Amino acid sequence: MSINFNQAFGIHEQALDVQSKRSATLANNIANADTPGYKARDIDFRQALQNAMHGATSPGLTRTDERHFSGNSRYLSTEQQYRVPMQPDTGDGNTVDANVEQAAFAQNAIQYQTSLTFLNGKIRTLLTAIRGE
Amino acid sequence: MDLNNVMDIAGSAMSAQSVRLNTTASNLANADSISSSINQTYKARHPVFSAIQQALNADGVAGVQVKGIVESSAPVRPLYQPDHPLANADGYIFQPNVNLVEEMADMISASRAYQTNVQVANTAKQMLARTLQLGQ
Numbered sequence: 001m002s003i004n005f006n007q008a009f010g011i012h013e014q015a016l017d018v019q020s021k022r023s024a025t026l027a028n029n030i031a032n033a034d035t036p037g038y039k040a041r042d043i044d045f046r047q048a049l050q051n052a053m054h055g056a057t058s059p060g061l062t063r064t065d066e067r068h069f070s071g072n073s074r075y076l077s078t079e080q081q082y083r084v085p086m087q088p089d090t091g092d093g094n095t096v097d098a099n100v101e102q103a104a105f106a107q108n109a110i111q112y113q114t115s116l117t118f119l120n121g122k123i124r125t126l127l128t129a130i131r132g133e
Numbered sequence: 134m135d136l137n138n139v140m141d142i143a144g145s146a147m148s149a150q151s152v153r154l155n156t157t158a159s160n161l162a163n164a165d166s167i168s169s170s171i172n173q174t175y176k177a178r179h180p181v182f183s184a185i186q187q188a189l190n191a192d193g194v195a196g197v198q199v200k201g202i203v204e205s206s207a208p209v210r211p212l213y214q215p216d217h218p219l220a221n222a223d224g225y226i227f228q229p230n231v232n233l234v235e236e237m238a239d240m241i242s243a244s245r246a247y248q249t250n251v252q253v254a255n256t257a258k259q260m261l262a263r264t265l266q267l268g269q
Binding site for chain 2: 021023024027028030032034036098105106109119120123
């Protein structure tokens with residue numbers, strides 16, 4: 001059995017990427033909690049992870065000719081979607097619920113740390129295999 | 134790396150909220166600075182926040198900025214005090230249009246928002262530090 005370094009890290013490498021991107025989106029929501037007219041956004045994690053796993057080209061676009069450019073963006077801004085507000089509009093058009101965003105940010109940070117822990121475990125396994133201990 | 138982006142975003146929000154705290158402090162400090170004419174009277178100031186929009190191919194997220202500081206158009210409060218040394222010919226002095234209750238609420242809101250963004254930056258810092266320790 002040979003060790004494949006590309007597959008050794010599994011899903012966690014892509015998960016880290018998506019989670020760090022999501023943390024930026026959620027931080028932006030929190031930062032704009034007092035900005036009039038700002039609409040809260042989030043990333044569909046499942047969709048983003050699937051795109052990252054399969055190196056998806058731009059969604060909804062297929063290449064019909066070999067000479068077409070492959071839109072090889074892993075994370076397109078279209079993955080960002082607007083959040084459906086739970087509270088009625090307070091009058092300034094802002095849909096950020098600071099508590100919801102804070103909870104989501106904390107949850108995302110923990111998921112990020114979890115992915116890191118898994119990656120660390122994989123690396124340790126590989127190191128053990130290399131050393132032959 | 135998106136986590137560096139988080140620090141920038143939280144930093145921009147902290148900066149914006151501190152501008153808001155500054156204007157609130159200025160309003161509260163000047164709540165009693167009276168004058169003898171409407172034009173010279175201190176007007177309450179408030180920052181205008183605006184989301185920073187990035188180019189389309191980027192993530193479209195970049196934090197918040199202070200677009201400018203506007204003066205409140207609420208009427209200044211005239212007060213009939215003919216024996217006051219600053220009173221005008223009709224016996225009036227003018228008090229600023231600072232609403233103390235609103236300013237206090239604004240101050241608490243700004244300081245809470247500031248704290249939240251400090252926490253966001255702190256969390257991002259921990260995530261970055263642990264990423265750097267990967268495999269060690």
